[in-house]
Amino acid sequence: EDTLLDIARRNDLGFVELRAANPDVDPWLPGEGTAITLPKWNILPDAAQEGIVINLSEMRMYIFEDGKDIRTFPIGIGREGFDTPVGETIVSWKRPNPTWTPTPSMREANPNLPKVVEAGPENPLGTHAVYLGW
Numbered sequence: 001e002d003t004l005l006d007i008a009r010r011n012d013l014g015f016v017e018l019r020a021a022n023p024d025v026d027p028w029l030p031g032e033g034t035a036i037t038l039p040k041w042n043i044l045p046d047a048a049q050e051g052i053v054i055n056l057s058e059m060r061m062y063i064f065e066d067g068k069d070i071r072t073f074p075i076g077i078g079r080e081g082f083d084t085p086v087g088e089t090i091v092s093w094k095r096p097n098p099t100w101t102p103t104p105s106m107r108e109a110n111p112n113l114p115k116v117v118e119a120g121p122e123n124p125l126g127t128h129a130v131y132l133g134w
Contacts, residue, residue, distance in 0.1 A: 003028050004036070009121070011038055014059045014074030042072055052091065056084055061130075076124065090133040098129035 002010075004027040008018040019027055021039040030036065045055045045062060049070075053062045056077055063071040078084040097119035107113050117123045 001029070001032065004030060007036060007038075008074070011040075012073060013038065013040075016059055017074070044070070054084075056086070076126070085132075085134050091130055092133040093131050095129045095131070097127060098123070098125045100125045 004018050004022065004025065005015050007013075007030075008015045011018075015027075017039050018036075021037040022030075025031075025034055025036065042058070042060065042062075045053050045058075047053045049062075049064045049067070051064060053064065054060075054075065054077075055062065059075055059077055061073045061075045063073075065071070099119060100117040100123050101115065102110075102113045102117075107115075119127075
């Protein structure tokens with residue numbers, strides 16, 4: 001049976017936004033035949049509509065191309081204490097199918113974490129990593 005996380009990944013949605021659209025559904029055991037609302041409409045951020053715009057509160061990335069084409073993707077952001085910086089920067093590089101290496105402090109806090117998580121559905125970075133020039 002699919003969880004809301006599985007459904008979110010399959011539909012290019014973030015888990016947080018899918019959970020917010022379905023507050024009365026158990027995210028880990030939604031139940032067979034349960035109607036799930038897929039939030040497919042987004043309000044464009046109040047920002048210059050060029051290049052890449054990150055809406056932190058929405059956990060969504062917008063890519064504006066040619067003044068007419070808009071693509072949008074769910075993203076992960078820094079957790080409390082490891083906040084995502086706010087401001088303008090550049091994309092320094094992109095990596096499809098990234099591996100994830102937990103930091104030593106992460107592994108100290110959770111010794112069950114592997115040294116490296118290979119690309120795939122268990123990788124918290126997802127299918128693409130975008131590295132910024134902070």
